[in-house]
Amino acid sequence: xxxxxxxxxxxxxxxxxxxxxxxxxxxxxxxxxxxxxxxxxxxxxxxxxxxxxxxxxxxxxxxxxxxxxxxxxxxxxxxxxxxxxxxxxxxxxxxxxxxxxxxxxxxxxxxxxxxxxxxxxxxxxxxxxxxxxxxxxxxxxxxxxxxxxxxxxxxxxxxxxxxxxx
Numbered sequence: 001x002x003x004x005x006x007x008x009x010x011x012x013x014x015x016x017x018x019x020x021x022x023x024x025x026x027x028x029x030x031x032x033x034x035x036x037x038x039x040x041x042x043x044x045x046x047x048x049x050x051x052x053x054x055x056x057x058x059x060x061x062x063x064x065x066x067x068x069x070x071x072x073x074x075x076x077x078x079x080x081x082x083x084x085x086x087x088x089x090x091x092x093x094x095x096x097x098x099x100x101x102x103x104x105x106x107x108x109x110x111x112x113x114x115x116x117x118x119x120x121x122x123x124x125x126x127x128x129x130x131x132x133x134x135x136x137x138x139x140x141x142x143x144x145x146x147x148x149x150x151x152x153x154x155x156x157x158x159x160x161x162x163x164x165x166x
């Protein structure tokens with residue numbers, strides 16, 4: 001059994017995987033989705049009688065999901081990591097800092113923020129372009145841009161650091 005804490009939009013959800021075979025528990029409610037992998041990072045799921053297509057990009061902690069043509073940013077933290085963070089965080093340290101990584105190999109099309117800018121949850125930070133499609137990387141929380149680690153027109157790899165928030 002594995003427990004995760006998933007940040008999605010303005011909320012965090014507790015997800016337990018592996019308690020019952022094929023079942024996923026989300027905030028105490030149990031779901032038994034039928035999942036079919038239809039290619040690398042592409043899944044088709046039937047949940048409650050509805051078909052949902054999901055394309056996942058990113059990792060290891062930050063993901064961008066395209067769910068039925070809508071994009072959402074997701075951050076996944078294991079229960080163990082959450083506990084370790086709680087034990088190691090102190091006032092004034094870097095625990096509040098957020099690093100933003102590229103969810104896929106791409107080119108930086110446009111940087112939307114500068115160091116020192118204040119950002120809000122959901123605000124666009126960087127536009128990346130992959131396979132002739134632009135994807136906006138958005139902030140998962142309110143904060144301030146500490147530094148931008150890339151430049152426009154730069155090619156980046158999946159998982160490469162783009163910027164830091166504090």
